[in-house]
Structure formats: structure tokens, C-alpha cells
Amino acid sequence: MDFSNQVILVTGAARGIGRAIARSFASLGGSVAMHYHTSRQQAEALAQSLPGGKHAAFHADISKPEDCQKLISEIERHYGRLDVLVNNAGIYELKALKSLDYTGWQAAWKRTLDANLTGPANLCFLAAQVMMRQNGGHIINISSRGAFRGEPEALAYGAAKAGLNQLSQSLAWALAPYKIFVGVVAPGFVATGMTAELLDGPQGGAIRAQSPLNRAGTPEEVAQAVVRLSAPGMLYATGCILDVNGASYLRS
Numbered sequence: 001m002d003f004s005n006q007v008i009l010v011t012g013a014a015r016g017i018g019r020a021i022a023r024s025f026a027s028l029g030g031s032v033a034m035h036y037h038t039s040r041q042q043a044e045a046l047a048q049s050l051p052g053g054k055h056a057a058f059h060a061d062i063s064k065p066e067d068c069q070k071l072i073s074e075i076e077r078h079y080g081r082l083d084v085l086v087n088n089a090g091i092y093e094l095k096a097l098k099s100l101d102y103t104g105w106q107a108a109w110k111r112t113l114d115a116n117l118t119g120p121a122n123l124c125f126l127a128a129q130v131m132m133r134q135n136g137g138h139i140i141n142i143s144s145r146g147a148f149r150g151e152p153e154a155l156a157y158g159a160a161k162a163g164l165n166q167l168s169q170s171l172a173w174a175l176a177p178y179k180i181f182v183g184v185v186a187p188g189f190v191a192t193g194m195t196a197e198l199l200d201g202p203q204g205g206a207i208r209a210q211s212p213l214n215r216a217g218t219p220e221e222v223a224q225a226v227v228r229l230s231a232p233g234m235l236y237a238t239g240c241i242l243d244v245n246g247a248s249y250l251r252s
């Protein structure tokens with residue numbers, strides 16, 4: 001795999017899974033646009049430290065439609081093209097139903113849907129405009145096992161990720177005439193800041209035991225899946241949802 005001369009936008013590239021994805025593309029020669037929201041220093045340091053192409057850090061709150069537009073415009077201005085969009089940034093809020101009043105429920109729903117579905121959808125739309133002009137590109141959306149298995153304590157999260165799966169599959173169909181690949185990677189538990197409290201807490205052992213490998217996934221394992229789907233020769237797999245969950249939830 002060689003991503004030389006390709007521009008890859010990774011959202012949420014400063015930490016966790018996004019950081020591993022950015023590193024993987026850079027190690028394969030790609031120029032990585034490292035998006036960050038609050039982790040500016042980490043994103044800028046990563047952009048400077050990685051080998052490969054021309055890397056740079058870009059700010060956006062993806063839950064704001066105007067920030068999404070600014071982000072894609074800045075990348076087009078900076079690089080003149082966009083070959084791969086990886087919608088990785090997201091939030092995970094554990095909220096037991098019984099702990100919420102109606103106002104709290106609505107606020108939690110809106111925060112999660114804005115960050116995990118509307119933001120990525122806006123970026124898909126905007127990136128697709130660039131890729132349609134180029135007559136090619138890859139969009140990889142990071143969903144979750146929770147979209148299939150259910151998220152009883154993070155209802156908005158499960159709903160947003162299920163929506164992202166469906167959006168990706170409809171987009172795969174709509175964008176196929178332009179040779180734009182749209183796929184999904186759906187991880188199970190991965191050891192990052194998002195899950196540290198759960199994995200380090202009393203239920204950590206039971207979570208690891210959900211997989212017959214008896215462990216959580218690593219950000220690098222998710223990055224491998226993203227890079228492979230983005231490689232040339234994968235166009236006929238467009239619309240796929242690739243599970244990376246250590247066989248902790250099997251579907252056929």
C-alpha cells in the first residue's frame with residue numbers, strides 16, 4: 001500500500017483511534033490533514049513528528065455545520081485535493097435512562113447526534129463535492145459494534161452509529177458512479193481515553209471476556225482496517241461494514 005500523493009483527512013487525529021489512523025497513513029507516504037477539536041498541541045506535535053508527506057493540523061468543532069464547511073475549504077486551499085476522509089471523531093456519553101429528566105435527555109441526545117451523526121454527515125457531503133470533481137476518493141466512517149448489539153446506557157450513541165451505517169450504505173450507492181468508495185469500520189471495545197474508565201474499572205475483566213481473545217482491541221488494529229479499505233483495488237467492496245470486535249459480537 002502506498003498513499004504517496006494522497007491527501008487524507010482524519011477527524012479526531014490527536015488522540016486514540018484517530019491518532020493511530022493518522023500514523024498509519026503517514027507511514028505509508030500519505031499527507032495527513034490532522035483534525036482536532038480541543039487537542040491542538042497534540043495534533044500540531046503529531047503533524048510535525050510524523051514521516052511521509054505534508055502533514056498539517058486543522059481545527060473544527062464538527063458538531064457545528066459552519067466549522068465543517070471551514071474545515072473542508074481550508075484543506076482544499078492547503079492541499080488542492082482530498083483523497084480520503086476518515087470520519088473518526090466522536091463522543092460516548094454513558095447516561096442511564098433513570099438518571100435523566102426530559103431536559104437532560106434532550107440535551108444528551110442533541111450533543112451525541114450532532115457530534116456522531118450530523119457532523120460526519122456534513123463532512124461526507126462536503127468531501128463528496130470535492131471527490132466528485134476529482135472523479136474518485138474514499139470515505140471511511142467509524143461506527144461501532146453498539147449499532148448492532150445495542151447501547152442500553154448510551155442510547156443516543158447506538159442510534160447515531162446505526163444512522164451512520166445506513167448513511168454510509170446509501171452514500172456508497174449514490175457515489176459509486178463517481179468511483180468514490182464509502183465504507184464503515186465498526187470497532188468493539190478499543191483501549192483509548194474513551195473507554196479507559198470502563199476498562200480500568202471493576203467491569204474491565206468482563207468487558208475483555210466478551211471477546212474470545214480476552215482483551216480489548218488496539219487503536220492500531222482499527223487503523224489497519226481503515227488503511228486497507230482505503231487502498232486501491234477495494235472499490236467493489238463499497239458499502240461494506242467491517243467489524244473489528246475480536247468476535248465479541250458476530251452477525252451474518
Ligand SMILES: NC(=O)c1ccc[n+]([C@@H]2O[C@H](COP(=O)([O-])OP(=O)(O)OC[C@H]3O[C@@H](n4cnc5c(N)ncnc54)[C@H](OP(=O)(O)O)[C@@H]3O)[C@@H](O)[C@H]2O)c1
Pocket residue numbers: 011012013014015016017018035036037038039040060061062063087088089090091092115142143144145186187188189190191192193194195
Ligand atoms: N474506543 C472504543 O472502544 C470505540 C469503540 C467503537 C467505536 N469507537 C469510535 O471510534 C472513534 C474514536 O474513538 P476513540 O476511542 O479514539 O475516542 P477518544 O480517544 O475519546 O477521542 C475522541 C476524538 O474525537 C474528537 N472529538 C470529540 N468531539 C468532537 C467535536 N465536537 N468536534 C471535533 N472533534 C471531536 C476528539 O478531539 P479533541 O481531542 O481534539 O477534542 C478526539 O480526537 C469514535 O467515533 C468512537 O465512537 C470507539
